[in-house]
Amino acid sequence: MVMLALIPYLALSAALDPLAPIISKQLHMSAQTMSISSGLGNAAYALGTVVAVQLGQHLPQRRMLLGYAVLLVIGSLLTAGAQNAAMYIVGHSLQGLATSMLLIAAVPPLAIGYPRDRLRTTVMIMNMCIFGAVALGPFIGGVQADANAWRPLFWIVAGVSVVALVLVLLTFEDAPPANPDSPRDLPAIGLAAAGSVAAFLGAAELTSHDFLDPEVIVPLVGGLALIVALIVYQYRAVRPLLMVKSMLTSSIPVAGVAIALFAAAAAVSATVLTAQVLSQSYGPVRVGLLYLPELAGAVISSVALGVVISRRAMHYLPLAGMVLLAVGTLVFWFAMPSSQPLALGASALTGLGLGATVAPALFVAGFSLPAASLQRVFAIIELLRAVAAFMIAPIFVHFAATVGDNLNDGTNIALFVGIGLALVGAGTGITIYLLSGARPQTPDLDTFLAGVEPAWYSPPLLAKVRGIDLSDLDLDLRVPESVD
Numbered sequence: 001m002v003m004l005a006l007i008p009y010l011a012l013s014a015a016l017d018p019l020a021p022i023i024s025k026q027l028h029m030s031a032q033t034m035s036i037s038s039g040l041g042n043a044a045y046a047l048g049t050v051v052a053v054q055l056g057q058h059l060p061q062r063r064m065l066l067g068y069a070v071l072l073v074i075g076s077l078l079t080a081g082a083q084n085a086a087m088y089i090v091g092h093s094l095q096g097l098a099t100s101m102l103l104i105a106a107v108p109p110l111a112i113g114y115p116r117d118r119l120r121t122t123v124m125i126m127n128m129c130i131f132g133a134v135a136l137g138p139f140i141g142g143v144q145a146d147a148n149a150w151r152p153l154f155w156i157v158a159g160v161s162v163v164a165l166v167l168v169l170l171t172f173e174d175a176p177p178a179n180p181d182s183p184r185d186l187p188a189i190g191l192a193a194a195g196s197v198a199a200f201l202g203a204a205e206l207t208s209h210d211f212l213d214p215e216v217i218v219p220l221v222g223g224l225a226l227i228v229a230l231i232v233y234q235y236r237a238v239r240p241l242l243m244v245k246s247m248l249t250s251s252i253p254v255a256g257v258a259i260a261l262f263a264a265a266a267a268v269s270a271t272v273l274t275a276q277v278l279s280q281s282y283g284p285v286r287v288g289l290l291y292l293p294e295l296a297g298a299v300i301s302s303v304a305l306g307v308v309i310s311r312r313a314m315h316y317l318p319l320a321g322m323v324l325l326a327v328g329t330l331v332f333w334f335a336m337p338s339s340q341p342l343a344l345g346a347s348a349l350t351g352l353g354l355g356a357t358v359a360p361a362l363f364v365a366g367f368s369l370p371a372a373s374l375q376r377v378f379a380i381i382e383l384l385r386a387v388a389a390f391m392i393a394p395i396f397v398h399f400a401a402t403v404g405d406n407l408n409d410g411t412n413i414a415l416f417v418g419i420g421l422a423l424v425g426a427g428t429g430i431t432i433y434l435l436s437g438a439r440p441q442t443p444d445l446d447t448f449l450a451g452v453e454p455a456w457y458s459p460p461l462l463a464k465v466r467g468i469d470l471s472d473l474d475l476d477l478r479v480p481e482s483v484d
Contacts, residue, residue, distance in 0.1 A: 001167035002106045003125070005069060007133040008076060008157040008164075009045070009099040013038075013390070014137020015153065017275060018145035018284040026150070029085045032208045035394065037089040039204030041096035042390035046196040048100030049379040049386070050189055053241055056105060056375060057182045062175045065105045069165040072098035076161040080154035100382060108374040111366075116310075116445045124306035127359045128299055135294035135351050138275060142288025178375070185241040191230035192383065199223025203391045206398040227387065234380070242380040243373050247365070251436030252458035255429040256365030257381055259318045262425025263325060263357035264389035266418045267350060269396040270329045273411045273418075274336065274343070276397065280407070281338040290343045297351020305360050315364060315440035321356025322426035324349050326419050333415045337408045353422075358385070361429075367443050367455035436463045 016023075016038060024034045055064050075094025082088035111122060144153045202220030209215045234244040247253045271291065278287045301321065308314045328349030335342035362381055366374055396417070400410035432438070436459045443455035460468055 001164060001171055002102070002110050003129040004160055004164035004167060005072060005102040005106065006099060006130060008072070008160050009041075009095045010130060011133040011137050011140065012095070012154075012157060013041075014134045014271075015141030015144070017272065018138070018141040018279070018287070019150045019153070022145060022148060022150050023088070027082060027085050027088055029088075030208075032205070033085055033089075035204040035207040036201065037085070037092050039200040039394075040089060040197070041092040042386060043096070043196040043200035044093040045096035045100040045390070046200070046383050046386040047189075047193050048097040049104050049382040050192040050242070051097075052101035052104035053376055053379045054185060054189060055101075056177065057179045057241070058177050058184065060174060060177060061105060062173055065102065066165075066168050066172065068098050068101045068105060069161075069168040072102065073158070073161045073165050076154070076158035080151060080158045100386075103382065104375055104379050108371075108378060112371045112374060112449055112451065116449060119445060119449070120306045120309055123309055123359070123363065124302045127305050127355060128302035131298040131302070131351070131355045131359070132295050134354075135291065135298050138271070138291040139285075139288030142284035142286075145284035182241075183239055185237075188230060188234060188241045191226050191233065195223045195226030195230060196383075196386075197223070198226065199387065200391055203394045206394050210402075211395075211398060224387075227383070231380075241376070243369065243376040244380055246369055246373070247377060247380065249461055250368055250458040251432055251438045251461045251463065252368040252456075253365040253377075254461055255432040255438070256318070256361040256363075256368070257384065258432070259322060259425050259429045260358050260361040260365075260381065261384055261388040262421050262428070263318075263322060263354065263361065264385050265392045266325055266329065266421040266425070267354040267357075268389045268393050269421075270332055270350060270415060270418045271347075272393045273396055273400050273414050274332045274346075276400070277337050277408055277411050278343065290340060291347045293344050293348035294351030294354075297348045297353075298355040301352050301355030304356060305363075308360075309363070310443060310445055312440045312442045314360065314367075314443065318357045318361040318364060319426055319429060321353045321360065322422050322429075323353075325353030325357060326422035326426075328353055329415055329418045329422060333412055333419075336411060336415075367448060368458040369454050371448050371451045432461070435465050436461055 020031070020034050023029070024031060029037070052064075052068075071094055075091045075098055078087055078091025079095060082091060107126070110126070111119070114122060140153060144150055198219040200223070202216050202218070202223060205213070205215045205219070211217065231244055234240040234242045235248060247257070275287055275291070278290060282290070304317060308317050328346050331342055331346035331349060335346050362378070365381065366377055369377055396414050400414040401407060402410065403413055404410035438459050441456040445455060447453050448455035460466070
């Protein structure tokens with residue numbers, strides 16, 4: 001049920017680039033309007049993470065899951081049957097909103113709601129399906145673009161959404177609100193809504209404006225400032241909606257989140273950039289086939305995640321993934337503008353790197369905090385990851401198109417930036433571990449799945465730099481006393 005709920009929007013997001021001209025022509029949209037539709041869909045995805053946590057605190061969570069699935073079906077039907085731009089934009093935005101709310105409401109219970117011996121299979125299937133859908137996106141979009149059609153794919157997505165709704169009904173198990181006595185944090189929702197919409201709309205305006213034009217820079221910088229204000233507000237709040245303080249004052253969660261954000265930015269940008277260059281030499285199906293090895297990479301890295309999920313090597317997998325991501329981006333640089341063998345190898349390495357970084361890094365962060373807070377931890381992580389993955393891509397595309405003598409030169413420069421992001425992300429994680437006295441540990445999954453304590457001990461952030469003597473701490477305590 002969870003996979004069928006999450007895959008439609010994620011696969012469409014990866015498949016839209018080759019289909020955008022066809023959709024724009026048939027629905028009489030400009031390229032700028034098409035970009036705005038994608039920006040609003042991504043903004044709705046980012047906002048949904050926070051809204052889902054707030055609703056889950058005060059309303060029966062399983063019943064809300066049913067409502068989210070209905071919303072996904074409505075959005076999918078509107079998008080597939082769209083007769084004009086407004087209908088398409090509303091439907092696509094509902095798809096993004098419903099997908100992220102389903103993610104927050106359903107994935108944490110799926111991850112911790114089964115015995116320990118099921119966890120390995122669960123994380124393997126989740127990682128394989130989610131990143132497999134993203135990897136398949138360019139190929140599916142290329143097949144549809146080659147047929148000069150887009151509705152068949154969208155109707156299939158609508159059908160998958162209906163099946164997800166049926167499975168929600170079949171697996172319905174009522175559950176009470178998480179914490180009905182918690183405050184209704186309207187300022188947090190307002191900051192998330194305003195920040196997400198402004199930032200993504202600003203990035204979308206790059207289709208027809210320069211970076212420093214007021215239509216771009218004002219909403220982009222203002223939106224990012226509002227998201228930063230949300231984090232600061234939640235950090236200082238007495239009864240926060242999101243687990244910002246616990247996460248940002250502990251070393252391993254900060255390292256995990258940093259790696260996940262850098263990986264999302266580097267991988268998505270590399271895929272989008274290189275696809276534009278390759279499309280100048282090959283048709284949409286051929287370009288899609290060149291990215292198909294990403295699927296094999298996602299499958300292999302998912303198996304690797306299942307193998308290490310209960311071992312100390314779990315800490316090393318995201319680091320290995322960042323290295324693979326940097327190498328894959330470098331091979332893409334050599335592959336431009338038209339080397340098919342190198343492009344195939346680069347996409348395989350990118351798939352391996354992406355599958356070995358984002359999900360494993362999120363689990364590394366999640367294992368460092370009590371399982372009972374997993375939903376609220378995932379919410380803030382997914383909000384930030386959405387910004388890194390979906391908002392940076394159009395900025396990189398604009399950068400590639402405007403820097404250098406041609407698109408290929410600009411893309412090569414942007415790819416080097418992507419390599420830098422991957423390496424900086426890996427270095428940031430290592431540095432945080434070293435300066436905090438953190439060490440790879442075997443997770444205590446039984447304790448974690450009991451919902452009371454983390455799976456391992458995470459020292460206070462930068463403990464060595466701040467002069468905190470870790471030898472004085474009882475390492476049997478899974479959460480430092482300074483962390484709420």
